[in-house]
Amino acid sequence: MSFHLFKSSEKLTIPSNKEELLKKPYTKFDPEFVYVPLSRNGKSLKEIRSVGDYVARGTLLALDDDKFPIYSSVSGYIKEKKEMEFANGHMQAFVIQNDHKQTFELREPLGKVSEVSKEEIYKAIKYSGCIGFGGAGFPTYKKYQKPAQYLIINAVECEPYLACDYLMGISHISLVFAAIPYLLKLTGAQKVFFVAKEDRELLIEEAINESKKHRNYCVEVVKVPDAYPMGYERSIVSYVLHKTYDKFPIEVGAIVNNIYTYMMLGERFLYGTVPVTRCLTVAGLVKKPQSVLAPAWTLASDLIKFCGGRSTKKPTIVVDGGPMTGHAHRQDFVTCLQSNGVLVFRDVHERAEPCWHCGDCCSHCPMDLQPVQIQMALKRKDIDRLIALNADKCINCGLCSYVCPAHIDVSNNVQIAKALVIKAKRGEKK
Amino acid sequence: MMMQIAKAPHMRKKRTTFSMMMELFVCLMILYAVSLTFYFLKGGPRFTNVQYGLYALQNLGIGLLFAVLPDLLWYLSIFVQMRADYFHVKIKEYFYKVIHSYSYITGLILVLLLPIGLEWYEIAISAFFATFVAKLVFGGFGSNIFNPAIVGRVFAQIVFPTHMTTYLGDIGPSLSNDVAYNITVGATIPGQVASHGFSSLFDIPLWKMFIGDYYGSLGETFAYVIIILAIYLAIRKIIDLRLTITYLVAIYLSSLLMFVGFGAGITAFEGAFRYVLMGGVLFGAVFCLTDPVTSPTSKFGKVIFALIAAFFTMVIRLYTAAPEGVAYSILIANIFTPLIDKCIKGRTDKVLIPYTASLVFLLAVLAVGLAYGCTNTGVSL
Numbered sequence: 109m110s111f112h113l114f115k116s117s118e119k120l121t122i123p124s125n126k127e128e129l130l131k132k133p134y135t136k137f138d139p140e141f142v143y144v145p146l147s148r149n150g151k152s153l154k155e156i157r158s159v160g161d162y163v164a165r166g167t168l169l170a171l172d173d174d175k176f177p178i179y180s181s182v183s184g185y186i187k188e189k190k191e192m193e194f195a196n197g198h199m200q201a202f203v204i205q206n207d208h209k210q211t212f213e214l215r216e217p218l219g220k221v222s223e224v225s226k227e228e229i230y231k232a233i234k235y236s237g238c239i240g241f242g243g244a245g246f247p248t249y250k251k252y253q254k255p256a257q258y259l260i261i262n263a264v265e266c267e268p269y270l271a272c273d274y275l276m277g278i279s280h281i282s283l284v285f286a287a288i289p290y291l292l293k294l295t296g297a298q299k300v301f302f303v304a305k306e307d308r309e310l311l312i313e314e315a316i317n318e319s320k321k322h323r324n325y326c327v328e329v330v331k332v333p334d335a336y337p338m339g340y341e342r343s344i345v346s347y348v349l350h351k352t353y354d355k356f357p358i359e360v361g362a363i364v365n366n367i368y369t370y371m372m373l374g375e376r377f378l379y380g381t382v383p384v385t386r387c388l389t390v391a392g393l394v395k396k397p398q399s400v401l402a403p404a405w406t407l408a409s410d411l412i413k414f415c416g417g418r419s420t421k422k423p424t425i426v427v428d429g430g431p432m433t434g435h436a437h438r439q440d441f442v443t444c445l446q447s448n449g450v451l452v453f454r455d456v457h458e459r460a461e462p463c464w465h466c467g468d469c470c471s472h473c474p475m476d477l478q479p480v481q482i483q484m485a486l487k488r489k490d491i492d493r494l495i496a497l498n499a500d501k502c503i504n505c506g507l508c509s510y511v512c513p514a515h516i517d518v519s520n521n522v523q524i525a526k527a528l529v530i531k532a533k534r535g536e537k538k
Numbered sequence: 539m540m541m542q543i544a545k546a547p548h549m550r551k552k553r554t555t556f557s558m559m560m561e562l563f564v565c566l567m568i569l570y571a572v573s574l575t576f577y578f579l580k581g582g583p584r585f586t587n588v589q590y591g592l593y594a595l596q597n598l599g600i601g602l603l604f605a606v607l608p609d610l611l612w613y614l615s616i617f618v619q620m621r622a623d624y625f626h627v628k629i630k631e632y633f634y635k636v637i638h639s640y641s642y643i644t645g646l647i648l649v650l651l652l653p654i655g656l657e658w659y660e661i662a663i664s665a666f667f668a669t670f671v672a673k674l675v676f677g678g679f680g681s682n683i684f685n686p687a688i689v690g691r692v693f694a695q696i697v698f699p700t701h702m703t704t705y706l707g708d709i710g711p712s713l714s715n716d717v718a719y720n721i722t723v724g725a726t727i728p729g730q731v732a733s734h735g736f737s738s739l740f741d742i743p744l745w746k747m748f749i750g751d752y753y754g755s756l757g758e759t760f761a762y763v764i765i766i767l768a769i770y771l772a773i774r775k776i777i778d779l780r781l782t783i784t785y786l787v788a789i790y791l792s793s794l795l796m797f798v799g800f801g802a803g804i805t806a807f808e809g810a811f812r813y814v815l816m817g818g819v820l821f822g823a824v825f826c827l828t829d830p831v832t833s834p835t836s837k838f839g840k841v842i843f844a845l846i847a848a849f850f851t852m853v854i855r856l857y858t859a860a861p862e863g864v865a866y867s868i869l870i871a872n873i874f875t876p877l878i879d880k881c882i883k884g885r886t887d888k889v890l891i892p893y894t895a896s897l898v899f900l901l902a903v904l905a906v907g908l909a910y911g912c913t914n915t916g917v918s919l
Contacts, residue, residue, distance in 0.1 A: 462680030
């Protein structure tokens, strides 16, 4: 425990609930159907294929205006096109019936590092359709548009329950390190940091062993304490580089990517595959909690069924992602490419008590905001005060709700305030 | 019907307001039990020790009952308006409201803040006033501006001043030159200082002051129990020691400078220590100042809040005719809480302004003690 008289960054260890999950190796799952979304961020994509076509794994299905592609995640025939509920909203989707043949449409692998040009590497990243697998789904190529000094591999995985990145990491660490020389060449970076939690000893050991094999570049393995939200970009950059930034880590010359993203890029560079599989942790109230390597865009109910079904008959919610930030669903939904967990919880709505202004949320906020004050200003609809409180700086980590003894949805209220502030600021600019 | 879907995060800390309040209640009950034991064992010149003990018990019963009574009446209106179809749902909701208003804690703190000598109806009126005016009128638990228990105590002090200051003195034991028992109430110290000088502070041995072997308000004399409870509550994160320690240190340093101004020499350290132990400073710092509802939310705000309270404690103790500074100073600091909260904007990751501001406020507190000490150099100890 660190003590600060005035600073609010009190580190908090939250129960991770993943001791068992970390020990179980991941299993593979091949579902009957996958549902490939045909829109991204509310914009519909230009379809390349149509209903009835045969597609293999990695066949191009659609492109967006930026020529950023979306690929099929299984091989089989496109059965129909219909509206589906995804983890991030309703979208048109191709329903692809899996023929379980696992045929793969491969791209051209990149050659030796010394022989490929920067342009080729950048194109390979962009047209692989790789997105940030940390959960936000930010297209990876956008991070590599500027040169950087540091590359940071984020293997912290601070959300409770989630163990998939760790399990993939310990079995495919060489893929992670295969991607590094290409990215170093692309960005001109000098230093690579591999950041993992201190209690993930096996992963740290693997990373150190692997880094010893590669003499031509330097990878520093950094252990971070077991705290939430340590895996957040901003926390990692401030922990590793002791620097803070405004919007994107590139401002301080750093590029942070999830370990799974590195793995997928490594696979793309070496073998020419595109990232269409995702390892998800299925846990919570299921009979056999485990991590599952499944094609992207699988139905959540299929995954839960694969893990033995729900272990309770009481009403449940299914959460896409980690328990701290994931969205809850009552109906069935299709997991995203960037989803890293499908968690089943009891559907309880706890009764909130009045806020007693204890300030626990203020003393734990990783962004040093004052959630309780933001909440009070929101109640008064006091936009000026919300702007003064920097409500738009919230990173949506959910810690304020977690620590709140009155069980108020502080985090949700701050989200509403954040949206208001962003809207007001846009209005000012216009 | 569209049901609301639970929002992230889907995990919550196990601690709830209710469990924290219950822990606080138990801690206060421990303090009360120590006090009760003291009165049962000690007795006094006018009454036997059993009578004293019974008085203490009566105070508790009356205090708790009349603190909860306004809640019971207030939520009756909600009970009548509720649209529940089943009676048991309504009654459950009614008791939920009453229990989660935490007025019994207000009552208990008030009982501990009042001297044993008050008549039962005086305690009853104070307790009723505390809950009704200071809490319910403002909108119930969480919305009050002033600390309800302190409001109750100040109310008693204003309405029944004779019993707050002399009743106990009347029945208290006669120590050296009729002064010591007045310390005990903690209510007439400025008056005592004016008439007898600061020497009255040194009448009882320090260890007696520390273990609380003298008469005062029910809970505020047992310094060691309060300190142990404060440490426990701070470890359990129920109170924020930031407030308590800032307040105590500010008062200690200020009174130290005052005694140095008197020309006390090495005795100044002991005198300042006694000055902190005397009256309701310790109790107020641990149980009243730290009330989350009426203190600022940010760490910086809490420190400033405690310094403001310390400033007014020193001013009221030294410069006014008011009997005791702690209760008034906490009420005055409570007024500043919304202002302090409003002044703290943006991200709270910068420490330069907080340190400078706290230093300025601390210097202001020290200046009060020093000024009094330098202008009254002739005080004999």
